[in-house]
Amino acid sequence: MTSPSTDLTKTSSDTGLDPKRWLALTVIALAQLMVVLDATIVNIALPDAAKALQISDANRQWMVTAYALPFGALLLLGGRIADYLGRKRILMISLVGFAVASALGGAATASWMLFSARALQGVFAAMLAPAALSLLTVTFRDPKERAKAFAVFGAIAGGGAAIGLLLGGVLTEYASWRWCLLVNIPIAALGIFGAASVLKESKHEERGTHYDVPGAIMATLGLGLLVWGFTRAADPALGWGSWQTLSSLIVAAVLLVGFVVWESRSSEPLLPLRIVKDRNRAGAYVVGLLVGAGLFAIFLFLTYFLQIVQGYTPIKAGLAFLPFSAGVIIGAGVGSQLVLKIGPKRVIPLGLLMGVAGLLWLSRLNLGSTYTGTILPAIIVISIGMGFIFMSTTNVALVGISKDDSGVASAMVNTTQQVGGSLGTALLSTFALTATTNYLTSHGSELASANQQAAGLIQSAGAVHGYAVAFVWSAGLFAAAFIASVLLVNAGKNEVPAEGAMMA
16 A cells, blocks of 8 residues: 555546545445444354354354454555555455455355355455545545545544444344344445445556565465464364474464565565564554454453353343443544653553553453443453554554655554454464363363253353453553563654554
């Protein structure tokens, strides 16, 4: 994805404004909503989908991971493809592809079909998201109007997660979990019609563009095998020492090292390594990776706890997460003011400490825990901290960046969060399942002599123990991010780029 300043085409005349620009904003926002929606909408549907398709505890996290992994890994390549083949064209192709993938997922009769459809959604999302952002940038050329347009775009990105959780609850409870996927079809149809009639084509005119396909393949396969290795380790019959687990992790490491070597030698790399050599940007990306790894698991395990253990209906579980989205919005608003006063080098660690505190609070979860007593205060603290972090890392990623690299630099924030989320979901699911297995093994004699009701309570206690252990590990990831931010991020209040927030 490239900087708006390097774009060689106009959406209208050199001096005029696109008369359909506000209609274009509606279409672009709709496309972005679909991408953000699908990151969370299936979370509430997970218990029902797992039961319907007989998905094992070790594999159910693939509902989340299969989407996030290709989305994050292919995002930079998707942006480059959109820039040079045409943003409108790629947006429309991606909308069609996303709709087809959603139809396949909604009709799935086996777990592999559902996971494959989610992965296909992630592939098209990796092209759709940067195409939408670039179209927004070239459509709005007046600085004041562009600021308003990006504010709407940012609100969709921030509120889409909450809408996804709530909509997922409504669809699962009153229709079927399958509609959490099928709902994308009418949204995509509206987007395709609007794009065809409203959007203007925009692309780079340079010829002979090289697409770093080998880099994309190595990164995607390496990350995929890493997740697969974590999943194999969760199987009690395999564990960390099995050849299936070890071979996956070793090959993943070789591919990821190969990716770095390839990027250092490629003439047009997917990820120019000069971007990550700056300490502030490196800090922003490390924080994004670790926060993504710890954050995605919060929704996953709390969904299990609320629906499976506490017996919440899907819509009630969706409503239970709304304070999280509200907290992120509040945190971003407060954080933006703090960045101007004390700089991101202090705001980011503060947000991370809030995340650590909230996750340790959640680690106290047990069968007697209540929503208002444990979950609500914890997610409010975490979400406000997330608002601090998301807003600040996006700005830090653009400190001292050249105009030619600003698009890639800002896109990398989203990439690291998605990749971190996919890796963290798999790894923390493994830790949770291992802890649950150990708990049940240690209570084997009680289970053997217990009646059905008592045995159910012991099994539920074991599951909750696993969630609590996962939250401890999540807190550890946030603590590692805190250390990285203190050591790497040194950008003060006067170094934040004025348009940083707009490039997110």
